[in-house]
Amino acid sequence: MFGNGEKKGSFFERLKEGLSKTKQSLVRNVDEMLFGEKRIDRDLFEELEEMLITADVGPAFASELIDEMKVIAKRSDLSSPDVLRKIMRDNIHFILKQREAPLEIPKNGLYTVMVVGVNGTGKTTMIGKIANEFKARGHSVMLAAADTFRAAAIEQLEVWGERVGIPVIKQKKGADPSAVVFDAVQAAKARGIDVLIVDTAGRLHTQVNLMEELKKVKRIMAREFPGSPHEVLLVLDATTGQNAVNQAKMFNEAIGVTGLVLTKLDGTAKGGIIIRLAREFEIPIRYIGIGEKMDDLRVFNGTEFVDALME
Ligand SMILES: Nc1nc2c(ncn2[C@@H]2O[C@H](COP(=O)(O)OP(=O)(O)O)[C@@H](O)[C@H]2O)c(=O)[nH]1
Numbered sequence: 001m002f003g004n005g006e007k008k009g010s011f012f013e014r015l016k017e018g019l020s021k022t023k024q025s026l027v028r029n030v031d032e033m034l035f036g037e038k039r040i041d042r043d044l045f046e047e048l049e050e051m052l053i054t055a056d057v058g059p060a061f062a063s064e065l066i067d068e069m070k071v072i073a074k075r076s077d078l079s080s081p082d083v084l085r086k087i088m089r090d091n092i093h094f095i096l097k098q099r100e101a102p103l104e105i106p107k108n109g110l111y112t113v114m115v116v117g118v119n120g121t122g123k124t125t126m127i128g129k130i131a132n133e134f135k136a137r138g139h140s141v142m143l144a145a146a147d148t149f150r151a152a153a154i155e156q157l158e159v160w161g162e163r164v165g166i167p168v169i170k171q172k173k174g175a176d177p178s179a180v181v182f183d184a185v186q187a188a189k190a191r192g193i194d195v196l197i198v199d200t201a202g203r204l205h206t207q208v209n210l211m212e213e214l215k216k217v218k219r220i221m222a223r224e225f226p227g228s229p230h231e232v233l234l235v236l237d238a239t240t241g242q243n244a245v246n247q248a249k250m251f252n253e254a255i256g257v258t259g260l261v262l263t264k265l266d267g268t269a270k271g272g273i274i275i276r277l278a279r280e281f282e283i284p285i286r287y288i289g290i291g292e293k294m295d296d297l298r299v300f301n302g303t304e305f306v307d308a309l310m311e
């Protein structure tokens with residue numbers, strides 16, 4: 001249900017469906033341009049580069065791709081635009097493949113995951129889904145409700161806890177998130193829990209406050225269980241396009257991010273942002289989300305993604 005492997009399964013079909021708008025803005029427009037032109041010349045390459053940038057893949061990737069296309073165009077007479085299309089596919093594949101690194105839960109000892117990201121990106125939903133998956137694989141899992149800014153955030157995590165059948169450590173709204181995390185790490189150690197997942201706030205009165213709070217949560221985790229957090233997962237919403245890139249910069253500089261999750265790839269034309277994130281950050285992409293249902297979150301697989309996008 002969750003792992004990768006079955007290529008033509010239903011997830012692949014849904015991924016294809018989910019990426020259809022991105023495919024329109026990135027692949028079909030490029031195809032039309034290539035197949036519609038009689039001459040492959042400088043103007044065409046300029047137009048192509050502009051189009052790629054509009055499709056959110058980022059200027060660095062766009063210019064590298066065009067440079068490579070130009071070299072090939074000089075060497076051969078390009079009787080078929082398929083050659084350029086293949087270069088595009090191979091380049092996207094190469095970039096995405098580098099960021100393929102599923103989370104590995106060790107066999108022994110407590111493994112801790114701190115989940116961060118701005119409000120509404122899908123943190124709490126993702127936590128519920130991965131908690132369910134870890135449990136199904138035989139791990140004991142515990143959640144910590146360290147988003148104490150909103151009462152609804154605590155309740156939402158509790159609902160997931162009940163649904164999955166795992167404990168949720170919480171305090172009242174407005175409590176110090178570090179105190180919640182302190183309790184959670186103690187409880188996880190005492191009960192011999194395998195995986196502790198910490199939900200955090202995505203908005204406070206100011207951004208500086210938020211980053212300071214997250215830094216403190218991270219410090220407490222490291223102090224109470226050295227080596228912790230083993231993973232800092234940043235959840236990004238694909239529909240926000242370039243904003244996702246800014247968020248990645250901001251969170252990475254402030255607290256250090258070890259894994260990315262890109263949600264809401266369904267129904268957006270901005271899915272090209274995954275290429276920009278993969279190109280500009282040396283951070284593995286752990287999961288992608290294509291909907292709200294339990295099996296709409298999936299371990300990221302670069303080959304599957306590029307196939308769903310280009311096929
Ligand atoms: N379409 C779509 N919706 C999603 C996805 N992931 C999460 N959501 C929805 O986004 C909304 C915000 O999610 P939530 O987990 O509360 O975000 P948080 O504020 O970061 O904790 C909820 O309505 C989720 O169901 C996704 O991959 N696709």
Ligand SMILES: [Mg+2]
Nearest residue numbers: 123124147153
């Ligand atoms: Mg939340």
